[in-house]
Amino acid sequence: MVAQSNLCWIYLHLRQKGGAGKSDPLFINSKGMTLNRTYFIQIIKEIIESLGLLSDGYNGPSFRIGAATTAAKVSCQMVITALVSE
Template identity: 90%
Template sequence: MLNKNGFVLNLKTSKTDVFRLGVKVPFEKQRVETSPISCPVKLMLDYLHLRQTGGDGTSDPLFINSKGMTLNRAYFIQIIKEIIESLGLLSDGYNGHSFGIGATTTAAKVNVPDDLIKTMGRWSSDCYQRYIRTDPKTVTIAQQKLCHF
């Protein structure tokens, strides 16, 4: 259910949902002073408005490709690679795991507690730690601090 304060995205299946019971991912409205442009509630409301303007109904798939077909992983990755290449970058190093790596690395960088990173990523083990990429500059600063100790 979507309202101005939040919504829950119901995933029918997920690779972390081993019993295929479905996964509920809650999203809450962000405070305006934090980042109004990235508020998931505002973005979803805008997206749904755009879809309704195009004639889509409430029983249509939520995420679709340019041909109106349900969005799938392969198509999503293909489009991401095309966008990366259009920016003049090599897309070989990007895949579905790139989003998990980016989200996990960002969460760790802003000091989100490990147990919360694990919960948000729907990990059942500590394997999420392998997704965290440490910036070489951070390592250099740590080494310098150790030398001054």
């Protein structure tokens, strides 16, 4: 679990004001829908391609590996465990 102090307090305030509970998804799109993996990867690929880069190497596993590597560097064991178990 991410410590609340590490998250943008404005985002958390707006979520709470909008009726989101503590167990609701953290990230939502502009329509209030859950930001799922498929949508996340689609948007990231569009951004990469808009920069004139190839997006073929970016997928779910590559993001999980990158996130696990970053979490390991900052000693975030809970995140590593969650990513590896997927």
